[in-house]
Amino acid sequence: MMMSSRNSGSTVLRHLGFRLFSSAVATRVTASEPAHSLVLSRPFVPSAPARPPASVLMRLFPVRMASTSAAPALGGEQEEREAKSSAPAAPTSGSKAVASYWGIRGSQITKDDGTPWRWSCFMPWETYEADLSIDLKKHHVPRTLLDKIAYWTVKSLRFPTDIFFQRRYGCRAMMLETVAAVPGMVGGMLLHLRSLRRFEPSGGWIRVLLEEAENERMHLMTFMEVAQPRWYERALVFAVQGVFFNAYFVAYLLSPKLAHRMVGYLEEEAIHSYTEYLKDLEAGKIENVPAPAIAMDYWRLPADATLKDVVMVVRADEAHHRDVNHFASDIHYQGMQLKDTPAPLGYH
Template structure:
């Protein structure tokens, strides 16, 4: 759950900064604003889903506020300094998320975590069957994380090549 509160920050920060740049320079973003804000929303839905499963306590929420506040500001400054680094860093965070969800699946498959019914929010958002389980949710969330990894490494590669994101069409419509 904590990972998802942090994971929702990069797409929002990058999307807002690109939005402001687009407004200042009177130019299109090549779809990158939409792609990055869509990523942030998708990560938020991961959090909303796992909150239904984990039922966080007040101290969990306090920790989220602290961690998110620090990470948001650090990432904002990092993105201003080097979008290339920020996207690469996010790509690596997403790789860690994929690993974590793979381990989660192993725990579910081994029976060490109960494979409860999927929360209604997950069934609606990912259009899962009504009898979907937590395992089904983890599989689609892990696929989302793989997409976020690829998008962010792609964005970093664009910057590494000396180009701007607007010059390469953003990968849209994965959900």
């Protein structure tokens, strides 16, 4: 008796299922109905073709790219037509360019002379004129044990660099800047996290260290226009940067004063390298080509600037980084934290 009632119930559902569920779907589906509601209703339709698992998953979990509004699921070709019709039209002459995939049209950035700004890695208000009057011969004499460890660590790193690059200072500068941009980012990141954990300000040091990392990165962008690195030099960057990042990360966790002192000595070696670079430029051993356009805009160099002018402003930047990091290490030696002493903002 129970078996016959089940059979009769299933028979009724088979006969009435199509009408019941098709009418329910017709009344429920609107323009704002989520796409997965259609998928859930389709298995009840006997004549619905079987869909591959990937298609079912795509309809169960629709990916919304440029729009946040819900839309019913469409077929492959129909989806392409809808995407093309909903995409923002290409800007016509005189209209603002689309700045992102959200369809936001940004304002046109121009230089002082009215010409369009062509760099996306830095903006006009981030440019500056380097202070070339800074003392390039300043040297911090190592006194304590940590100072001597930092000093001789940097000296030992210079030895294999001299052997590998010889007098190819363009490639040497490229390698140097891929490493020099790491300490500021690591220090700024760790200070940022400590500020969040302790609910305390940083005294402006987070911004200073991140600006240092950005400045070193712009050095790299400049020398990429001057020296074309070979494939094995690019591979070396991966190895050196990976090792140095983790080593400096651990060093900063153990002793920030050691880490900053080490960067101070690294910058002293950078000043020495760029001084040798200038000597070869002045002696004619390296062609004094016109300055790259990106360097002229970043350092506000004159139109007739040359590679020699670029090396001079980069060397001045390194001298400022030297002083900032030695100063940061001195603060720790005095038993204070960086947050207790205002950072030298705008130090470039």
